[in-house]
Amino acid sequence: MLAGSSKIKGASDGRLLMQLRDRTARDPEGFWAEQASLLEWFKVWDRVLDWKHPYARWFINGLINASYNALDRHLPSKGDKVAIHWQGEQDDERRSITYREMYREVNRVANALKDLGLKRGDRVAIYMPMVPELPIAMLACSRIGAIHSVVFSGFSARALADRINDSNARLVITTDGYHRRGKVINLMENVASALNACKGVEHVIMLNRLGIYDSSSSSKSNSSVSDASYIDWHDMVDRYDEYCEPERIESNEPLFILYTSGTTGKPKGIVHSTGGYLTYANATFRWVFGIRDEDVYFCTADIGWVTGHTYVVYAPMLNSTTIIMYEGTPDYPSVHRWFELIERFRATIFYTTPTALRMLMRYNIEYAKVHDLSSLRLLGTVGEPINPEVWLWYYKAIGEERCPIVDTWWQTETGAALIANAAGIELLPMKPGSASLPLPGIDATVVDDYGNEIRGKKGYLIVKRPWPGLMLTIWGDDERYKQTYWSRFRDAYYPADYAMVDDDGYFWLLGRADEVLKVAGHRLGTMEVESAIVAHPAVAEAAVVGKADTLKGESIVAFVVLKQGYTDYNELRASIIKHVESSLGAIARPEQIHFVGKLPKTRSGKIMRRLLKAIVNDAQIGDTTTLEDEAAIDEVKAVYEELRKKITS
Numbered sequence: 001m002l003a004g005s006s007k008i009k010g011a012s013d014g015r016l017l018m019q020l021r022d023r024t025a026r027d028p029e030g031f032w033a034e035q036a037s038l039l040e041w042f043k044v045w046d047r048v049l050d051w052k053h054p055y056a057r058w059f060i061n062g063l064i065n066a067s068y069n070a071l072d073r074h075l076p077s078k079g080d081k082v083a084i085h086w087q088g089e090q091d092d093e094r095r096s097i098t099y100r101e102m103y104r105e106v107n108r109v110a111n112a113l114k115d116l117g118l119k120r121g122d123r124v125a126i127y128m129p130m131v132p133e134l135p136i137a138m139l140a141c142s143r144i145g146a147i148h149s150v151v152f153s154g155f156s157a158r159a160l161a162d163r164i165n166d167s168n169a170r171l172v173i174t175t176d177g178y179h180r181r182g183k184v185i186n187l188m189e190n191v192a193s194a195l196n197a198c199k200g201v202e203h204v205i206m207l208n209r210l211g212i213y214d215s216s217s218s219s220k221s222n223s224s225v226s227d228a229s230y231i232d233w234h235d236m237v238d239r240y241d242e243y244c245e246p247e248r249i250e251s252n253e254p255l256f257i258l259y260t261s262g263t264t265g266k267p268k269g270i271v272h273s274t275g276g277y278l279t280y281a282n283a284t285f286r287w288v289f290g291i292r293d294e295d296v297y298f299c300t301a302d303i304g305w306v307t308g309h310t311y312v313v314y315a316p317m318l319n320s321t322t323i324i325m326y327e328g329t330p331d332y333p334s335v336h337r338w339f340e341l342i343e344r345f346r347a348t349i350f351y352t353t354p355t356a357l358r359m360l361m362r363y364n365i366e367y368a369k370v371h372d373l374s375s376l377r378l379l380g381t382v383g384e385p386i387n388p389e390v391w392l393w394y395y396k397a398i399g400e401e402r403c404p405i406v407d408t409w410w411q412t413e414t415g416a417a418l419i420a421n422a423a424g425i426e427l428l429p430m431k432p433g434s435a436s437l438p439l440p441g442i443d444a445t446v447v448d449d450y451g452n453e454i455r456g457k458k459g460y461l462i463v464k465r466p467w468p469g470l471m472l473t474i475w476g477d478d479e480r481y482k483q484t485y486w487s488r489f490r491d492a493y494y495p496a497d498y499a500m501v502d503d504d505g506y507f508w509l510l511g512r513a514d515e516v517l518k519v520a521g522h523r524l525g526t527m528e529v530e531s532a533i534v535a536h537p538a539v540a541e542a543a544v545v546g547k548a549d550t551l552k553g554e555s556i557v558a559f560v561v562l563k564q565g566y567t568d569y570n571e572l573r574a575s576i577i578k579h580v581e582s583s584l585g586a587i588a589r590p591e592q593i594h595f596v597g598k599l600p601k602t603r604s605g606k607i608m609r610r611l612l613k614a615i616v617n618d619a620q621i622g623d624t625t626t627l628e629d630e631a632a633i634d635e636v637k638a639v640y641e642e643l644r645k646k647i648t649s
């Protein structure tokens, strides 16, 4: 069924992992306690786990502070090590910041927040582009026990207001603006407009990034509902002392709230704990990346998403890792941008998404031949299933068949990776398109509709035991938490993803369980059909959805983005259909294929099939606040309308 299920490189026989797995199965609590001990606690926990279905509380009464573990701990030996190589979108904007410098600024900001009256448990919305002050603001919140809620800087005023109100934030931290694809984006305009709908915000701290905010301008007086005061970051922060006593936080007090990307519906405010989350982020970072002191680590995720929280900020900083942080997009000023940065900073680890790789692949460039990427030792991917073709291209054109690829499956809700090749423990043979095995301590399996475990067949992924990175709840909505994750199967966490376990125990993620096609009594995953379409040499990207059909239940409608240089649509349509039929069978034959320039995606790069589905079924489009580009929806509608006219005329 799946292309590319061949193995690459028999790196090891998995003995070490097996031993570890046996140990964790015998004594899970002892195992997690050992992982927690890698961090520094002010007071050790009384109990490892308190499990009252469906709520897991870890390291009860243990006292810890995130910023202390990410910064203070490193000062004696790693204070002068670079924490962040920051690169602005404009090439001459560059800063390298050491751990000591981070520490000082975080402490000053923490003191400033305290002086504004912020207290433990208060929520702070952070709406900033990829600048070093974003992790600084997060760590400052964690230092005083305030809960940060980072809102992706690409979001509209409306999306920002919704998130501020949902979490009842008292403070907003932002910048005046930033550059995106050479244009100036005015963030303060969005903040001012959002505040018209937010009563609870008392202060706005603004980092002057571009010097475009005029304090006497209309943006402040526009704000009619909120009486928030506007404070300049440096005017305020620079006045404060560079030491602020870290709060001693009980392990289960929230560290942050983060809203999911909204691919399948209204975003959920996922709440993460402090001790459990940090323990799990730290452990997985070591297991998956085998992080070394000399590594220069480049994760391209925006901090506005969970990958940015866990694998740009918290896990690397807990390990005093040097990170590369880039403000701009991968295709501006050209698609060489990321590779220039890998070369410039001598990155050793590169971690990105399938959607970005598919975009880069369209240009047919062998990046490792154009740039010196010899510093790289490990590649990673996250966010969506990766098609074997894209995997192989990544392996060759970027990794030069030298760098292993770790495909990491996880969700905002899970805190950090659950299924991934643990290259830092021992690298198992890689199978392109498979995320490989669950990490130590993760009791994942695949079940059928009735909850029976199955092998070699598509079913539902579940996790049978809680782990320390599991969310605490959905902010303000325990009921939705129970319903969404704990009602489909008894006693197991339900992520709503399809998967298949093969004979070697490898997990193949097969897309979302709520995006299924029902064709003539068969249930097909959207991802299976898309994967077959993308395997066609002319195709860069594809999305398929079901259109209601009186005979078949649903018929398959495909939206396809072609690689550069392909234009013979009629011939391509026929050859794509042939290609799908030969790889999946006639049942998966797309009834219609529409060629489009782009697909509607969330800001985190995931295809929003629910919007396509609404278009082909003439239904309400629903929440689009997390959409990357409204124009994509318009294009899809236009292409679809054109066809409908042809059919009905």
Ligand code: ATP
Binding pocket: 260, 261, 262, 263, 264, 265, 266, 267, 268, 305, 306, 381, 382, 383, 384, 385, 386, 407, 408, 409, 410, 411, 412, 413, 435, 495, 496, 497, 509, 511, 512, 604, 606
């Ligand atoms: P929402 O829950 O609001 O619909 P979302 O699920 O897109 O949003 P995230 O938490 O960012 O928000 O994404 C997690 C999902 O991404 C997973 O459930 C899975 O479908 C997909 N995913 C992440 N990593 C991988 C991977 N390595 N392989 C396959 N799918 C992945």
Ligand code: MG
Binding pocket: 260, 411
């Ligand atoms: Mg989700």
